[in-house]
Amino acid sequence: MGQPIIQTENLKAYYITQAYGVERTVQAVDDISISINAGEVYGIAGESGCGKSTLLKVLLGSYEPPLTVVDGSVTYHLDDQTIDAVNLTPEEKRSLRWKDISYIPQGSMHVLNPVRKIRDTFHDFISAHRNVTRKESMKMTSSYLRDLGLPDKVMGSYPHQLSGGMRQRVTIALATILWPKLIFADEPTTALDVIVQRGVIQMLKEVQQREGSTLILITHDIGVHANLADRIAVLYAGKLVEEAPTRTIINEPKHPYTKFLIESLPSLDGREERSSIPGRPPALDHPPSGCRFHERCPLAKDICLTIDPEMISVGPNHRTACHVVAEELSHEPAI
Amino acid sequence: MTLLRQYILPRIVQWFVVIFVGISVTFLIPRLSPVNPVDQAMGRLTSFQTMDPEATLQMRETLLDLYGLDGSIIDQYLNFWGRLIQGDLGPSFQSFPTPVTEIIGAGIWWTIGLLGTAILISWVLGVVLGSLAGYFPQMWWSKFLERVVITVYPVPYYILAFVLLMLLTYYWPVFPLVGGSRGDPSFTWEFISSVLYFGFLPALSLVIGGTAFRFIMAKALASTEITSDYVQYAELAAVPKRKILFFYIIRNTMLPQVTDLALSLGTIFEGALITEVVFGYPGVGYTLYNAINSGDYNIIMGITLLSIVGIATASLLVDLIYPLLDPRVRLR
Structure with missing residues (x-):
């Protein structure tokens, strides 16, 4: 870090x-x-x-x-x-x-080629970046899948034979196989x-x-x-x-x-109805002009309608862009 | 085992049923027609000479027997199957008494050779070029190819064939005008090269038309394929383009493409009527054309039967190949 x-x-x-x-x-x-x-x-x-x-x-x-x-x-x-x-x-x-740099996509349901076995897809992705033989890439794949707790038979399956959760896990493995x-x-x-x-x-x-x-x-x-x-x-x-x-x-x-x-x-203990954001x-x-949230904001003031709020620091590693917060902060007595 | 019982067997049974029904209908249709082939034949025979009534009657009986038209329709039907199973399709009327099987046999290999090669070549060309053009729609060669195809595709086949024929046999005579080969069939280079030489022009005309059609189809299939999540993801992961083209795009369009290929191959037995007539090629299409002109029912029947068997077999093969092409079919 x-x-x-x-x-x-x-x-x-x-x-x-x-x-x-x-x-x-x-x-x-x-x-x-x-x-x-x-x-x-x-x-x-x-x-x-x-x-x-x-x-x-x-x-x-x-x-x-x-x-x-x-x-x-x-x-x-x-x-x-x-x-x-x-x-x-x-x-x-x-x-x-x-x-x-790698990417785990949204909706991993369809990112695996339906007519290709999982192990072939892994080989395609690995060999695109590493100079490996098929045997080596198979070894990498099976040891990585085992480390992640995925069953070995996944390798020889087609995507449609796997459940949604399994497919997502296979996709995560596929995205991260090269560390x-x-x-x-x-x-x-x-x-x-x-x-x-x-x-x-x-x-x-x-x-x-x-x-x-x-x-x-x-x-x-x-x-x-x-x-x-x-x-x-x-x-x-x-x-x-x-x-x-x-x-x-x-x-x-x-x-x-x-x-x-x-x-x-x-x-966990709350039984009351959850409120949703209006609008x-x-x-x-x-x-919208000014702060983009002003139309839905219950605290909106005149300044929010016209001026885009700046990012301000409100604590260690904590920043926000809001006129209302900025104003409160300026009224607080300086310590 | 379940695959065999649930998937393969029903399709083989279906194949038998289709052929049985098809052949039965082919048997029935001419018999429901008001035109009596015996009267027609009698008319042909007696138009040039007069015969005495005795001989006419005898002739009529001989012809009825020959055409398989004696007895009730049930008898005829049973006899028909009996002869068919022995491979007897009767004699040709036009070149009596040569058996129909022999006449069709003489043409069928030319047709299979010509159409088979042309269909295979145009299929591979169309699928590969079309998919390439669909995968790289922004490239200049992709746009160029598409323009060419769109120009060629709407040209009627007979015009294309005649243009090729005139250009390459008359104005610039590099190819022969008629025929299928030189010399007797044999396994010599001389004969084989002459077959290729004589077949080139008709094959070219078929390949041009066939490729254009398959190019358009492959391009359309590929352009939906490239928007799929798995192609986009492989692109993002920088999987080599060649791999994406063959294993991600083309491989996923194989289901419709192979169906098209098999059904096209199934229609081979009807021959390519226009091609064979225009280029004077000695295939079954030409035989069929002559048979229709001269009312040679047995030959028409024979070729119809062949094409029923051909198309039924092609769709059987397609069904049997599906599970190999798409693993998802195996589940059904």
């Missing part, structure tokens, strides 16, 4: 489309600066359509038009090298992927039932801790974040609204949106 492994600065990534001469811009990632340390589990939370997956695509360097990085930078710090992730050549991508330093996981537990979810979370933890890899975890499920993440960033409508260590964000959320998000979680997230082709 300590050294940053990936950093973004004022990152803006928009979907720019043009249909019949009408240009449409969707500001899916707007002015996001984050710094993720090596060996840390960094959670990115937020509801659907808030730009989580877009941010991940840009971080991963895997995006194509209409998604365009308009401004800002993404930098990897790997083996004392500084790599600009926005302008990667195909060769650079090939050499980075899987060996250094990448940086692992991105996009909704790894969505679409799995709770029991299977626990197994998958356990496995992600194991994989991450084994070599001290960095795991960037994207999910809307705060429960999963609480289980895994060291730090959590909350996105709303393409903006970073709050970032803090997991314990802090769950115990003392500052931003009204984060408060809603945490309050909507069921607690729905804004469309990002015409985002």
Whole structure:
């Protein structure tokens, strides 16, 4: 822990489309600066359509038009090298992927080739990056699967012969077989039932801790974040609204949106009805002026309607972007 | 074992049923038609000369026997199967008394050779080029190929065939106008090379049309395939493009493609009528054409039977190959 492994600065990534001469811009990632340390589990939370997956695509360097990085930078710090992730050549991508940077996709149900046995898919992925014979890659695969507690017969199966949870575990193994330093996981537990979810979370933890890899975890499920993440960033409508260590964000959320998000979680002893956040997230082709959350915010003031709040520090490693919080802070007596 | 009992056996039974029904219908249809082949034949024979009534009657009986038209329809049907099982399809009327089997046998190998080769070549070309074009839709050669195909595809086959024929046998005479080979069939280079030489032009005309069709189909299949999660994921992991093309894209489009291939191969036995007529190729298509012109029912029947068996066998093979192509079929 300590050294940053990936950093973004004022990152803006928009979907720019043009249909019949009408240009449409969707500001899916707007002015996001984050710094993720090596060996840390960094959670990115937020509801659907808030730009989580877009941010991940840009971080991963895997995006194509209409998604365009308009401004800002993404930098990897790997083996004392500084790599600009926005302008990667195909060769650079090939050499980075899987060996250094890997990806566990959303909806792993269909990422395994249905007409190929699991062991052949592993061989395809391994031999793309390592100069190995089939025998060697088979040995790597079977010992890795055994370490992760997956049965040996998985190797000779076709994807449709495996359960959803098993397929997800196989995909995690496939993504991490070459021990990448940086692992991105996009909704790894969505679409799995709770029991299977626990197994998958356990496995992600194991994989991450084994070599001290960095795991960037994207999910809307705060429960999963609480289980895994060291730090959590909350996105709303393409903006970073709050970032803090997991314990802090769950115990003392500052931003009204984060408060809603945490309050909507069921607690063990709570029997009362959970409240939901009023309204729905804004469309990002015409985002609201000022603070993007003001339309749904019960504390909104005049200033929130016009001025975009700045990121302010509210504690150790804790920052948020909210006028209301900023005002409270300025009224507090200085100690 | 369950695969054999639940999957293979029912399909073999189905194959027998299809052939049985098909052949029975082929037997019935001409008999339901108001045209009596015996009267027609009598008309042909007596149009040039007069015969005495005694001889006419005798002739009618001989013809009835020969055509298998004596007795009740049930008797005829049983006799028909009896002869069929012995491989007897009766004599040709036109070139009496040569057996139909011999006439079809003379043409069928030419047709199988020509169409089989042309279908295989155009299938492989179409699938590989079409999938390539679908995988790299932005490349200049992909766009170029697609333009060419879209231009060639709508040209009616007979026009394409005639254009090739005129260009390459008349204006620039590099290929022969008619025929299938030079010399007697034998295993010599001279004979084999002449077969290739004579077959080149008709095969080329078939390959052009067939490739265009399969290119369009393969491109469409590949362009849905490249949006699938497993192709995108393999792309992201930088799996080599060649591997993705063959094992991720083409491999997943094999189900419809192999169906198309097998059914095309099944239609071989009908011959390629236009090709064989235009290029004067001695296959069954040409035989069928002559038979229809001269009302040679036995030959028409024979070729129809062959194509029923051909198509039924092709779809049987497709069904038997499916589980090898797609592991998911084995579950059903």
